[in-house]
Amino acid sequence: MDDGRAFARRLLPWMVPALILASWEYTARTGMLSTCVLPEPWAVVKAAWHLTQTGELWSNLGVSAGRAFAGLVVGGGLGLALGLFTGLSRRAEIALDTTVQMLRNIPPLALIPLVILWFGIDEGAKLFLVALGVFFPVYLNTFHGIRSVDRGLIEMARSYGLTRWGLYREVILPGAMPSILVGLRYAMGLMWVLLIVAETVSASSGIGYMTMNAREFLQTDVVLVGVLTYALLGKLADVAARKLERLCLRWHPSYQ
Amino acid sequence: MASVISVSWPAPRGVGGAAVSLRKLEKRFAGRKVLRALSLEVARGLFVCIVGRSGCGKTTLLRIVAGLESLDDGEISVSSASGSSAGACDVRLMFQDARLLPWKSVADNVRLGMSKAALPAAIAALQAVGLEDRAADWPAALSGGQRQRVALARALVHRPQLLLLDEPLGALDALTRIEMHALLERLWLESGFTTLLVTHDVQEAVALADRIIVIDEGTIVFDEAVNLRRPRIRASREFAAVEQSVLREVLRTRAPL
Numbered sequence: 001m002d003d004g005r006a007f008a009r010r011l012l013p014w015m016v017p018a019l020i021l022a023s024w025e026y027t028a029r030t031g032m033l034s035t036c037v038l039p040e041p042w043a044v045v046k047a048a049w050h051l052t053q054t055g056e057l058w059s060n061l062g063v064s065a066g067r068a069f070a071g072l073v074v075g076g077g078l079g080l081a082l083g084l085f086t087g088l089s090r091r092a093e094i095a096l097d098t099t100v101q102m103l104r105n106i107p108p109l110a111l112i113p114l115v116i117l118w119f120g121i122d123e124g125a126k127l128f129l130v131a132l133g134v135f136f137p138v139y140l141n142t143f144h145g146i147r148s149v150d151r152g153l154i155e156m157a158r159s160y161g162l163t164r165w166g167l168y169r170e171v172i173l174p175g176a177m178p179s180i181l182v183g184l185r186y187a188m189g190l191m192w193v194l195l196i197v198a199e200t201v202s203a204s205s206g207i208g209y210m211t212m213n214a215r216e217f218l219q220t221d222v223v224l225v226g227v228l229t230y231a232l233l234g235k236l237a238d239v240a241a242r243k244l245e246r247l248c249l250r251w252h253p254s255y256q
Numbered sequence: 257m258a259s260v261i262s263v264s265w266p267a268p269r270g271v272g273g274a275a276v277s278l279r280k281l282e283k284r285f286a287g288r289k290v291l292r293a294l295s296l297e298v299a300r301g302l303f304v305c306i307v308g309r310s311g312c313g314k315t316t317l318l319r320i321v322a323g324l325e326s327l328d329d330g331e332i333s334v335s336s337a338s339g340s341s342a343g344a345c346d347v348r349l350m351f352q353d354a355r356l357l358p359w360k361s362v363a364d365n366v367r368l369g370m371s372k373a374a375l376p377a378a379i380a381a382l383q384a385v386g387l388e389d390r391a392a393d394w395p396a397a398l399s400g401g402q403r404q405r406v407a408l409a410r411a412l413v414h415r416p417q418l419l420l421l422d423e424p425l426g427a428l429d430a431l432t433r434i435e436m437h438a439l440l441e442r443l444w445l446e447s448g449f450t451t452l453l454v455t456h457d458v459q460e461a462v463a464l465a466d467r468i469i470v471i472d473e474g475t476i477v478f479d480e481a482v483n484l485r486r487p488r489i490r491a492s493r494e495f496a497a498v499e500q501s502v503l504r505e506v507l508r509t510r511a512p513l
Contacts, residue, residue: 160414170368
């Protein structure tokens with residue numbers, strides 16, 4: 001009887017999605033829901049199958065993922081470097097932080113007209129948008145992480161003879177790591193949002209292109225495949241970030 | 257009442273300890289005088305307890321000796337056993353909180369600032385505090401008393417000639433504290449380093465000290481040797497008499513506003 005109850009509890013969270021899916025399928029089949037608005041779930045599955053069979057989904061997925069991670073590496077790397085710089089040096093903070101804080105408040109998407117003028121509709125435009133978007137969360141969390149390292153630990157390490165480089169490597173950087181990883185995780189979420197917008201504005205490949213192209217031909221099933229792919233990619237990025245946290249913060253009480 | 261406190265200092269035991277000489281130390285924080293012309297000579301290998309109310313300047317004194325605070329006026333000299341002026345390596349400070357790096361294993365915490373080759377020495381130091389089987393654990397897995405024992409091992413692995421203790425047992429429960437007293441006493445007797453222990457616990461001072469100093473408003477107001485045989489028995493009448501006389505001195509000092 002206990003087994004049955006446990007099984008019911010496991011099943012409960014999936015009740016609402018299953019109900020929604022069932023009523024969606026039903027309304028689509030009976031014609032209450034036009035396929036121009038929303039295709040039936042089964043059609044979406046078939047479209048996804050078809051796209052994987054032709055290889056279209058994989059090639060577009062590869063292009064999108066490549067863009068996203070290139071942007072993350074460029075923007076995140078710069079954010080990390082600048083955050084370390086301003087976090088470790090008061091002078092650098094005074095010189096640069098005000099500027100960064102001002103720029104931070106500009107939504108990256110507001111720059112789309114400029115970006116198109118600068119880079120055209122090339123790869124550069126997408127890379128720039130993603131890199132710009134992920135730069136700020138990584139920068140802010142790196143800076144904040146370094147500044148919030150326990151002063152007592154730094155004092156202790158100094159009195160135990162750790163010099164500049166040793167102090168950074170053994171105390172300041174590991175101390176800032178939880179905050180840096182929060183920034184990275186946030187940046188990974190933002191990375192997809194920006195990429196979607198960039199690919200939707202203009203592209204000749206990628207998931208965004210695939211969905212926009214499908215819209216032209218009223219292929220709502222393909223559009224939905226694209227949307228669901230984004231959801232899946234976002235989830236994958238989040239899982240990867242979590243794995244990284246678990247790896248880097250093994251010492252943290254919340255991971256033991 | 258026959259006083260068990262004599263005026264003559266007991267003969268220093270160890271030869272490995274540093275001698276400390278403080279002359280007319282002055283320290284101000286934001287205009288407020290924390291230390292006023294404080295002078296103190298500590299012989300090699302002595303265990304000295306500095307007692308006082310919170311805010312009397314005792315922690316500042318210790319931090320100045322450790323080189324963590326600058327001095328407004330006065331002179332400090334710490335001369336090592338070989339007679340030369342002691343380097344920073346010969347002086348180690350243990351803080352009120354353990355201050356272990358949570359991202360390093362216990363053994364790596366102990367050998368902080370040393371090369372990988374120092375690992376056997378770190379394990380040996382952990383053995384001395386009875387924690388060698390926790391060497392691979394994270395500090396988060398340890399209890400408060402165990403963390404302070406790791407911090408003690410970290411201080412001792414450098415074989416200091418002067419050990420400075422800034423109320424390291426203040427946050428521990430009474431039982432753990434008594435165990436730590438015995439551990440500290442044993443390690444001190446074995447190694448012969450000079451020890452300055454800052455505390456507001458008079459019983460702790462009487463249990464451990466060769467010499468007790470009471471500080472009030474930045475100056476020394478009481479300075480006596482304690483000639484009780486070790487290990488000291490807290491229940492003994494002599495112990496109680498010393499404790500009473502020191503406590504009276506501390507209570508006479510004014511509480512800071």
